[in-house]
Amino acid sequence: xxxxxxxxxxxxxxxxxxxxxxxxxxxxxxxxxxxxxxxxxxxxxxxxxxxxxxxxxxxxxxxxxxxxxxxxxxxxxxxxxxxxxxxxxxxxxxxxxxxxxxxxxxxxxxxxxxxxxxxxxxxxxxxxxxxxxxxxxxxxxxxxxxxxxxxxxxxxxxxxxxxxxxxxxxxxxxxxxxxxxxxxxxxxxxxxxxxxxxxxxxxxxxxxxxxxxxxxxxxxxxxxxxxxxxxxxxxxxxxxxxxxxxxxxxxxxxxxxxxxxxxxxxxxxxxxxxxxxxxxxxxxxxxxxxxxxxxxxxxxxxxxxxxxxxxxxxxxxxxxxxxxxx
Amino acid sequence: xxxxxxxxxxxxxxxxxxxxxxxxxxxxxxxxxxxxxxxxxxxxxxxxxxxxxxxxxxxxxxxxxxxxxxxxxxxxxxxxxxxxxxxxxxxxxxxxxxxxxxxxxxxxxxxxxxxxxxxxxxxxxxxxxxxxxxxxxxxxxxxxxxxxxxxxxxxxxxxxxxxxxxxxxxxxxxxxxxxxxxxxxxxxxxxxxxxxxxxxxxxxxxxxxxxxxxxxxxxxxxxxxxxxxxxxxxxxxxxxxxxxxxxxxxxxxxxxxxxxxxxxxxxxxxxxxxxxxxxxxxxxxxxxxxxxxxxxxxxxxxxxxxxxxxxxxxxxxxxxxxxxxxxxxxxxxxxxxxxxxxxxxxxxxxxxxxxxxxxxxxxxxxxxxxxxxxxxx
Numbered sequence: 148x149x150x151x152x153x154x155x156x157x158x159x160x161x162x163x164x165x166x167x168x169x170x171x172x173x174x175x176x177x178x179x180x181x182x183x184x185x186x187x188x189x190x191x192x193x194x195x196x197x198x199x200x201x202x203x204x205x206x207x208x209x210x211x212x213x214x215x216x217x218x219x220x221x222x223x224x225x226x227x228x229x230x231x232x233x234x235x236x237x238x239x240x241x242x243x244x245x246x247x248x249x250x251x252x253x254x255x256x257x258x259x260x261x262x263x264x265x266x267x268x269x270x271x272x273x274x275x276x277x278x279x280x281x282x283x284x285x286x287x288x289x290x291x292x293x294x295x296x297x298x299x300x301x302x303x304x305x306x307x308x309x310x311x312x313x314x315x316x317x318x319x320x321x322x323x324x325x326x327x328x329x330x331x332x333x334x335x336x337x338x339x340x341x342x343x344x345x346x347x348x349x350x351x352x353x354x355x356x357x358x359x360x361x362x363x364x365x366x367x368x369x370x371x372x373x374x375x376x377x378x379x380x381x382x383x384x385x386x387x388x389x390x391x392x393x394x395x396x397x398x399x400x401x402x403x404x405x406x407x408x409x410x411x412x413x414x415x416x417x418x419x420x421x422x423x424x425x426x427x428x429x430x431x432x433x434x435x436x437x438x439x440x441x442x443x444x445x446x447x448x449x450x451x452x453x454x455x456x457x458x459x460x461x462x463x464x465x466x467x468x469x470x471x472x473x
Numbered sequence: 474x475x476x477x478x479x480x481x482x483x484x485x486x487x488x489x490x491x492x493x494x495x496x497x498x499x500x501x502x503x504x505x506x507x508x509x510x511x512x513x514x515x516x517x518x519x520x521x522x523x524x525x526x527x528x529x530x531x532x533x534x535x536x537x538x539x540x541x542x543x544x545x546x547x548x549x550x551x552x553x554x555x556x557x558x559x560x561x562x563x564x565x566x567x568x569x570x571x572x573x574x575x576x577x578x579x580x581x582x583x584x585x586x587x588x589x590x591x592x593x594x595x596x597x598x599x600x601x602x603x604x605x606x607x608x609x610x611x612x613x614x615x616x617x618x619x620x621x622x623x624x625x626x627x628x629x630x631x632x633x634x635x636x637x638x639x640x641x642x643x644x645x646x647x648x649x650x651x652x653x654x655x656x657x658x659x660x661x662x663x664x665x666x667x668x669x670x671x672x673x674x675x676x677x678x679x680x681x682x683x684x685x686x687x688x689x690x691x692x693x694x695x696x697x698x699x700x701x702x703x704x705x706x707x708x709x710x711x712x713x714x715x716x717x718x719x720x721x722x723x724x725x726x727x728x729x730x731x732x733x734x735x736x737x738x739x740x741x742x743x744x745x746x747x748x749x750x751x752x753x754x755x756x757x758x759x760x761x762x763x764x765x766x767x768x769x770x771x772x773x774x775x776x777x778x779x780x781x782x783x784x785x786x787x788x789x790x791x792x793x794x795x796x797x798x799x800x801x802x803x804x805x806x807x808x809x810x811x812x813x814x815x816x817x818x819x820x821x822x823x824x825x826x827x828x829x830x831x832x833x834x835x836x837x838x839x840x841x842x843x844x845x846x847x848x849x850x
Contacts, residue, residue: 200628251816251817255817256830258815259841272802272807275805276800276802276806279802280513280800383637384628387629389632394666434644434648443634443637446633446639448630450626451619451623465841
């Protein structure tokens, strides 16, 4: 055991990371795509003052319905058209669940954490129920996967990059963005100047959840080409952490998603492109379960380190009542 | 006599109306789903399928002595899990981590149980159960402390811990404590650590223990200083701090106690039913418990009844799936619908035209409030 082992390992790790970066970058971007879309959903919801912990359930349901549409249609209308139909169905599913969430949170003024819990539990049940009834007994596959454009990344992954930039601009530079932030920070003031708080919140929740639906479509139609029960595996919650990490801004949330994607990618890349020397032995000795658990543990550490300094929208989670005392 | 009973009945109905009607409405909507989806089963489109499905569900839970035992055995971990979440709600905390705490408790009790398989029964059982509870408590303490110290919201941290726990335990059972002589990674037989069967084929010691803990938690909340502090922090953390209580201590302690109950749920399920830990054992108790706590309004006695209801669902569902081909997952759908109607009581009021007491899940509003407002400690 020589004294220079640790510094040498760190140096080797840095060299290794730089050499694999061209291979690593597309994997990170691919893993970050559903997280980024989910985080954008969170940003749109919470900037308008609605907490949504149901992103996980929306993603899962949309992943299923999108897959189901492709599965049901690809023989009649051809795989390419069926995939497009699947993506549209997934986005529409997200929007519809967004409508339910908005109705519960804005109109019924139900507790927003419980509303999200309903989405999560219901999604697990509904998707597993119809999976067992329709897809499993047929023994057939779906419509395949959306072909990639460049670097193994497909259209949804690239659309996410555009969406991040566009929403960053819209949220801080457009009338819609100003109104969104107004109803999220001080709904009464927004109401006083004639902004329809309820409509603004409905719009944002539905649009945001449609993005979570797109994330679901990415999982089944662009990334894996199959559906498994509970396949979102906590991504909706990591997306929330990415949103908090990015302090409720689209670009920051994307950065958070990239960070979590990078930690997930590490477990993939050490098997695909093993490092040489002592570092390679060390990385190969770490059990794959540890790599798999890493993004979840990193999420906790980052949340604990960042949240104290991150300030959410002031009216986040508080239903608006027109005649209520402030 | 009837004149005297009447106001009491009205009171009782005032409390029970919304839960009971929510359950009825959820079963009705689920029946529609079963009818629509019956076209995909081997039976074909069949409008009366829900009647057969619910009939078998009922028979599987109450139809015989064995069925009743199964119902109670399924209800025991749900009671403990429901108490775990309900206790958290009282302090304004949403412990979605019961699934992970359940796994930790199951794993710890399985490891200790297989080590002490040859020890005298009281020693083996007590040591395994206690270790299971402590493992859950340790896992609950982490998000509790982080919430109180840094403001990291427990809804996200506990879910992350659920996933990480399942993976790390899968590693542990594969690489650390794998018992020799089996074709797949699992822990050894628990031998004398198995909970003694009290009645019939499988009614084990865990059932009376769960009932006892319902009343213990009720006593803790209603009759002790700690219980008062928990409820005070849940009602208003800042006021509690001004009154000289330490939200940091209370939040960490509540999450530890909640985690302990979750761990005990895992230990009871492990030592009473499953018998060995292998990766992929169902942690559905964790999510069922959320529905149990919400339906029971996080009141221990309410949780007792809610757990028996969902225990009945879980006990009866296999018979339903075998005889009518309606997938077990309909139970999850029914649970989500029940919570939906409890949360949106407006629908229930409109449909049934009842004037019932509104449902207040004590502390639940604080859970949402703390999302955007960091409690100073």
